[in-house]
Amino acid sequence: MxxxxxxxxxxxxxxxxALAQTAAPRGAKAPxxxxxxxxxxxxxxxxxxxxxxxxxxxxxxxxxxxxxxxxxxxxxxxxxxxxxxxxxxxxxxxxxxxxxxxxxxxxxLDEQKAKAGSKSGDFYASFLDEAAVNAKGVTPVKPWMTAIKAAPTKEALAAEAGRMARRGVDSLFALFVNQDDKDPETYAVFFNQAGLGLPDRDYYLKDDAKLAATRTAYQAYLAKMLTLAGEPNADARAAAVMQLEKTIAEAHWTRVDSRDADKIYNKMTFAELVARAPGYDWTSFFQAAGIPAEAPLIVAQPTAFVGEAKAWAEAPLPVLKDHLLLRTLSTYARYLSTDFDQTRFAFYGTELTGAPEQQARWKRGVDLVSSQLGEDLGQAYVARYFPPESxxxxxxxxxxxxxxxxxxxxxxxxxxxxxxxxxxxxxxxxxxxxxxxxKWRDYAGLEIRRDDLVGNVARGNEFEFQRNLNKIGQPIDRxxxxxxxxxxxxxxxxxxxxxxxxxxxxxxxxxxxxxxxxxxxxxxxxxxxxxxxxxxxxxxxxxxxxxxxxxxxxxxxxxxxxxxxxxxxxxxxxxxxxxxxxxxxxxxxxxxxxxxxxxxxxxxxxxxxxxxxxxxxxxxxxxxxxxxxxxxxxxxxxxxxxxxxxxxxxxxxxxxxxxxxxxxxxxxxxxxxxxxxxxxxxxxxxxxxxxx
Structure with missing residues (x-):
């Protein structure tokens, strides 16, 4: 749990x-x-x-x-x-x-942005420089796209999925490191079902007119993302990815089952995971992601993993490539040029949450830096806004x-x-x-550059991913x-x-x-x-x-x-x-x-x-x-x-x-x-x- x-x-x-959308009462000013x-x-x-x-x-x-x-x-x-x-x-x-x-x-952040060498300030500046972001277009993620499209086998593609996991992109599976629920003095690697671009399996499977309309809008979103990235045959490829995700959704557990602490505790070794969920090249994924093969694993939804691995084994390689390609584009669209950003918001903001307009860029920049460098900012925040008497x-x-x-x-x-x-x-x-x-977190090993927004996000995700992997075998940080x-x-x-x-x-x-x-x-x-x-x-x-x-x-x-x-x-x-x-x-x-x-x-x-x-x-x-x-x-x-x-x-x-x-x-x-x-x-x- x-x-x-x-x-x-x-x-x-x-x-x-755009789930973080907020509002102000009529006649009153927002703070x-x-x-x-x-x-x-x-x-x-x-x-x-x-x-x-x-x-x-x-x-x-x-x-x-x-x-x-x-x-x-x-x-x-x-x-x-x-x-x-x-x-x-x-x-x-x-x-x-x-x-x-x-x-x-x-x-x-405005104060830190004016200083040379402030990680938080430089990260914030890289997000606010919309002109520079627009000038680069899709170029910052092109090397990843090229590597995904060039993967000659499913084994090679599983390795690309492992590399993208380090950069914050979930493919079929999501993972994190936390305490072993039955051995809370030990860290373990937890695996959860993933692979869906819609919020839940019900969005794919329920016979509901509004959800059917959302499915149609989602497939159109996938096609537009491919088109913006310069990919041909976008409609047919988006339809194939949508069908793959429906197959994945059919294997997924419900939200109710996934909150049961007993059901989702399924501890296994790497060898047991390979044996129980055949069809996926776990070795390539683990090696590329940097996960030690000897790390204790806890798989939340084992039957879903069987179904996901089966879907991977049966799907054509080009469809699997497009799935990972679209997962990458969708994850990083917020940090690419305006056409990608607005396309993503039109679906995830307007279609899924009802917000007609996107939030101001500075708000999104504050949220991004807070998520990536939260304790660097937190020290300054506490010093200024949280007095000892509170x-x-x-x-x-x-x-x-x-x-x-x-x-x-x-x-x-x-x-x-x-x-x-x-x-x-x-x-x-x-x-x-x-x-x-x-004790505040140390970000000394994280490189932040004012002219590299996508690189900052990717390096920030990799830094956090590795920080968590480094816990394995170490005492619990209480x-x-x-x-x-x-x-x-x-x-x-x-x-x-x-x-x-x-x-x-x-x-x-x-x-x-x-x-x-x-x-x-x-x-x-x-x-x-x-x-x-x-x-x-x-x-x-x-x-x-x-x-x-x-x-x-x-x-x-x-x-x-x-x-x-x-x-x-x-x-x-x-x-x-x-x-x-x-x-x-x-x-x-x-x-x-x-x-x-x-x-x-x-x-x-x-x-x-x-x-x-x-x-x-x-x-x-x-x-x-x-x-x-x-x-x-x-x-x-x-x-x-x-x-x-x-x-x-x-x-x-x-x-x-x-x-x-x-x-x-x-x-x-x-x-x-x-x-x-x-x-x-x-x-x-x-x-x-x-x-x-």
Whole structure:
């Protein structure tokens, strides 16, 4: 099982296509201008950034009873008055904060760009020099294209696939290095199914009119990429690649099966991989990629690998060449001339996410440098925008919420005493990471040139690829971070038994030292509780206090837990955000469990923080109401239909509205807002899912 994130890759700088599209509310300006000045202004504030106590009261729609739709009650006017600008596919509080983080990072990069010899500044300059990029056209990737087209055999092509993997291009398989789930003191090479240009197998296989239209658009995109690269017979070649990808999709596991920690743990040697997935030249791929043949391997979807290797063995060599050629062009189109870049955006941005226009080049440049040199930038970011008092306050919140989770575990009636004891030991062994790493990554071996954007990206990918391969056989680096300080997200890592909160998320509306504590506990507190509880969700619970994938629950505990989770699956299956398209309760189960636990545990922590005193009434709201409003506010999100469809098909996170409305399972929410029988969210006592 890989780390569980608070939100999907929709905000990740390495996410495919234009998933990082954001927006601003109608009539308001997106965060812009001098971020340093904005930060100084924030420090001078005498009150909270939002409203009088940290919540935007004007964004509510009080005509909607909370018991009918709490999301609309807390956010309905904001939802109605927010327009998604042309360069965005969705907008919410995460995106608002991401815009701020980008502006802050841009300020740093603009300063570094003016200095000679700054790696981050030079990388940023190479992306911003659009004229130089356009002048080169497709030339920077021509040597790779030539090598792929010249491969005389499938064995030689497998070697090219290995070389392209080092440059960040996945062919049939994707790989990374991480801790062995059943031996967390050892690194292993993990292999995942790959090879698809569309987001998920369902895009190829489901009989749906909208997905059929997307398939048609995708094939046209492939043909146009070949044409732009000067390749003949583009339509026929694109059709053949599309058919190959459909065959690959038929072999792929579903997203639900691929999130099961037990199913995806399949450890094998190199010889066993070769024997189990014949038809692919694994030796050539491993040697070209630089993977040691003796490295322990963990194959996530072994039957998919059998199917992918079979597809490779049966496909004509020219079709396999075109598949790798198109994977390369599609991956690097963002760093080639405008015709490639805009063609890629027209499909991955407009067709798949609904954004009519591409984001400003500086934003994309900030995201690129943040993804490639994140800790180089992160040092400057933390020094300027993350004061020690913010870290101290966040540390205190984490301690309080861990303590509240401990009390919840101690008082569970359904868990056996022996399991409860081990659960408490696991909680006691937690490592919270707040803000930034203790030791910064060294990029001394990475060459960056101002006049070589594609080369910078390729060298950056190779540098990171080799850095990870170098871990094999070495002690576990427990100080490593998998997010940059500028990232608006958080994660739980089961094999490290850790929870991680980058500096940038510790700002309003998630955390505001000048807001009412109830709002902070409802916002960042619930985020902290969410990540803590991931270690006890349907997959995280399978990892013991040392981070080992092990069977440490009694059979009775597992059975009782499943009765709760089955009900939560059914509850989410009933939601229909788009006509005919429901939330997948089984796919989103882990995140839904974490949302539910997060607000329950954080509310306990808020009550404990009052020290027995009664919370004040502010603007007519009680402490409990402000807590839940703070929670509802962070899930404000408006989507275009294509990105919402993609989320429903492939994302383990539910849409924002459903995440906010999980409060329908929480007794104290009913007390705070008076939800009653007959209202749409109302659940009677037996229907409410109470896990923790």
């Amino acid at each position: 890989r780390p569980s994130f608070l939100i999907a890759a929709i905000l990740s700088t390495t996410a495919a296509a 812009a201008g001098d971020a340093a000045a904005a930060s100084a202004k924030a420090a001078e504030r005498t009150g909270p950034a939002l409203g009088t106590f940290g919540f935007d009261m004007a964004g509510r729609d009080t005509s909607v009873p909370p018991g009918d739709d709490f999301y609309a009650y807390a956010n309905g006017t904001w939802q109605k008055n927010t327009e998604i600008p042309a360069d965005r596919s969705s907008y919410g509080m995460f995106h608002r904060l991401q815009d701020l983080s980008r502006e802050q990072t841009r300020t740093i 870290k101290a306050a966040a540390d205190a919140l984490v301690r309080n919420i861990i303590a509240a989770m401990g009390e919840r575990l101690k008082n569970l009636e359904w868990m056996a005493p022996e399991t409860k004891q081990k659960a408490l030991a696991k909680l006691a062994a937690f490592t919270p990471k707040i803000g930034y790493p203790d 100080g490593e971070w998998f997010m940059t300080p500028m990232t608006i997200n958080a994660y739980a890592n089961p094999t490290m038994n850790e929870i991680v909160f980058p500096a940038a998320i510790l700002q309003p509306p998630f955390f505001d030292p000048k807001a009412d504590p109830a709002v902070n506990y409802g916002a960042i507190g619930a985020v902290i509780g969410h990540e803590i509880s991931h270690h006890f969700d349907d997959q995280g619970r399978k990892y013991d206090p040392t981070g080992k994938l092990a069977d440490w629950w009694t059979e009775q505990d597992v059975a009782r837990f499943k009765t709760f989770t089955d009900r939560l699956v059914a509850q989410y299956d009933a939601y229909e955000p788009l006509p005919g398209q429901h939330v997948q309760g089984a796919l989103t189960l882990g995140e839904n469990i974490a949302d539910l636990a997060g607000i329950i545990v954080s509310y306990d922590a808020y009550r404990l923080s009052l020290g027995g005193k009664k919370a004040p009434v502010i603007d007519g709201t009680t402490g409990a109401q402000r807590f839940y409003l703070g929670y509802g506010q962070v899930w404000r999100t408006k989507y275009r239909d294509p990105i919402l469809r993609q989320i429903l098909l492939s994302d383990p996170h539910s849409p924002g509205m459903q995440r906010a409305n999980i409060v329908r399972n929480v007794d104290t929410w009913y007390e705070a807002f008076g939800a009653r029988p007959g209202q749409k969210l109302y659940l009677n006592d037996e229907q409410r899912v109470r896990i923790w």
